[in-house]
Amino acid sequence: SYHNTFILGGGPRIGHAVAEKLASQGYSVALGRRSVHPSVDIKNVMSVTVDVASIRSVETAFAQVRTKLGIPEVVVYNAASLTFPSRQDDPFSVPPEAFANDTAINVIGGYTALCAATRGWVELREGSSAAHKHRGVFIATGNVTPFYPNPFATSLGAGKAGLVHLIKLAEQEYKATGDRQVLPSPWITRWYVQAWSLTSVDVVGRFLGVNIGTPLQRKLSKLACLLFGIAVVFAIVCMAANEFSSNNEVIMYAVATGISMIPACLVVVLTITMARNVIVRKLDSLEALGAVTDICSDKTGTLTQGKMVVQKAWIPSRGTYSVGPSNEPFNPTVGDVSFSAVPPSEFDHEKPGMAENAEGMVSGNRQLEDFLDVASMANLSHVYKSEEGEWSARGEPTEIAIHVFASRFNWNRDRWMKKGQGEGTVWHQKAEFPFDSTVKKMSVIFNKITPEEDRTMVFTKGAVERIAESCTSIIWDQESSTPVPMTDHHREKIIENMEELAKLGL
Structure with missing residues (x-):
């Protein structure tokens, strides 16, 4: 029979993709998210409201999944929280309150899920027959920050490192129990730490500005990256045409060719175009206002x-x-x-x-x-x-x-x-x-x-x-x-x- 699966952290990328993939393969899947809305429901996937920063909320979510689907044999912990340092040159400029909030999601929530998962697997082990073999699987999504410290991911790296420690500790304990073969049914537990995800890409994207800000700001950042790449190519072509001569005039000509590709007045022209007859403190507010299709108000x-x-x-x-x-x-x-x-x-x-x-x-x-x-x-x-x-x-x-x-x-x-x-x-x-x-x-x-x-x-x-x-x-x-x-x-x-x-x- 197919496994019951509980995914904590229903993000639009990893969480949803894993839920859709497992559901398409016949798994009984429950997806835990902080807020559940019908518009983002996935076909054949049970939606569960869960706040991983709350111990009681995680335990309640496991109880709901257990009531509807049964004890989850596969648990995927995809929740994570990251607060960027307020100063790029100081990784310890993350406010302690924000660090504590991130830790509650990255570590405590993972530990609570780990405890709930193992308790359920023990029940399955004790109630199963010798001919039936259960496989308990715990997957923690993550990135390379626990192994290669990143100054932009202070709280995330510390949290994921703590979760890795818990998983490795559990791996040692349950591997020893399985090796004894003293129980009426073999108990095989597999633990995975997936040290890859889109988080590393997100860090680079934030640095370049291509995945933060308004849609217009992201498009301008992508345009700037494209123009920068073209400028570098043209500068290399100029240098190559002169056999990469170290002559100052050649270098200045190559640099000038690259710089000429960058539209220096783009920001000024865009500001004047968008802010015509409008006085605003932040330019992105105009874009947000332009995207409004309906305005709802109340009479109170x-x-x-x-x-x-x-x-x-x-x-x-x-x-x-x-x-x-x-x-x-x-x-x-x-x-x-x-x-x-x-x-x-x-x-x-x-x-x-x-x-x-x-x-x-x-x-x-x-x-x-x-x-x-x-x-x-x-x-x-x-x-x-x-x-x-x-x-x-x-x-x-x-x-x-x-x-x-x-x-x-x-x-x-x-x-x-x-x-x-x-x-x-x-x-x-x-x-x-x-x-x-x-x-x-x-x-x-x-x-x-x-x-x-x-x-x-x-x-x-x-x-x-x-x-x-x-x-x-x-x-x-x-x-x-x-x-x-x-x-x-x-x-x-x-x-x-x-x-x-x-x-x-x-």
């Missing part, structure tokens, strides 16, 4: 004013809180607040609940208090009422919208952190960890000092997937205040309700 203030309003919030153990229409995004007193004890997936959006007193909802509602603590404390915006009585705000639109939502319940950050307002200073900030694109979340550390308690809390907000991955427990059951262990079922329900809100454009 997100694009027109850069202002947003939180309309729904879901607390699993309580229900869904909704905010009515508001023409003043900074004013927490405008817009009715209602509550429904169902999740968004079961919410009837055409029949909103009855408006209630927002401050009254907080009384005796510990889950809502905890939610509002995060909304107001893990927030860098400032929502306030001016001396003229008008509500204003400073900060990012998303954070302002979250802060305004908390203020509807009289849970404004100033109430708990400034003296002379509300109940006085209760929360004292100790540290702040700004939003990081690698972890997709931000955190703050606060001390809560009251006559009844003195405790330290960490408040975190960010991408739903990353927050769910970080949680180990959750208060889930309705009307319950007891945390239970966070399971994959809980995470799936959270994502399901998040997608339900996303369908509404919220």
